[in-house]
Amino acid sequence: MESGRHVCMPLLRIDARSMKTIMPKTMLPKTMLPKTILPAISQLRIMVRTHNEVGLAACALCGQPNDTAKTGTGLYDGGVHLGDICKQCLHGGRRGASARTRSHCAELRRLAEASAKTDQGEQCCGWLQRYAEFLENLAARVENMTEWIPRPG
Numbered sequence: 001m002e003s004g005r006h007v008c009m010p011l012l013r014i015d016a017r018s019m020k021t022i023m024p025k026t027m028l029p030k031t032m033l034p035k036t037i038l039p040a041i042s043q044l045r046i047m048v049r050t051h052n053e054v055g056l057a058a059c060a061l062c063g064q065p066n067d068t069a070k071t072g073t074g075l076y077d078g079g080v081h082l083g084d085i086c087k088q089c090l091h092g093g094r095r096g097a098s099a100r101t102r103s104h105c106a107e108l109r110r111l112a113e114a115s116a117k118t119d120q121g122e123q124c125c126g127w128l129q130r131y132a133e134f135l136e137n138l139a140a141r142v143e144n145m146t147e148w149i150p151r152p153g
Contacts (some may be wrong), residue, residue: 044076045075046075046085046090046147046148048072048073049071050071053070054068054069055069057083059083059084059085059088059089060075060084060085061075061089061097061138061139062088062089062103065086066085066086082138089101093148094144094145094148097142098140099139101138101139102135102139104135105132108128109128109129109132112128113125115128
């Protein structure tokens with residue numbers, strides 16, 4: 001603060017009932033958004049389901065092959081099934097699964113860079129970049145999940 005200059009600050013008020021300090025709206029940082037503006041993102045959840053199919057699919061998080069023999073452990077965003085999760089991701093917990101997902105993102109970005117150098121790679125490059133970005137966001141959401149099913153034994 002420079003000498004000789006005074007800065008006027010709005011006074012804080014105190015709520016008499018709760019004894020909490022109330023900050024005037026003029027003091028709120030401009031980066032704070034009202035809660036109503038934040039996007040509505042549903043909580044991710046993991047559900048185990050049984051079925052009569054036997055198949056091999058890629059893990060929704062790390063992309064590794066995943067056996068789905070009569071049971072599947074699916075990752076859901078609200079009512080949308082994002083795919084099944086492999087045993088390695090389940091065993092790793094939230095942090096392990098998000099680390100494996102980020103590793104998969106890095107591999108997809110390397111593939112996108114390599115495909116951009118080919119004649120027909122521009123279309124693949126854009127798709128791979130968008131998918132890697134989706135997985136990067138998904139990894140952050142997985143890491144912040146509040147519920148994780150018990151590790152399969």
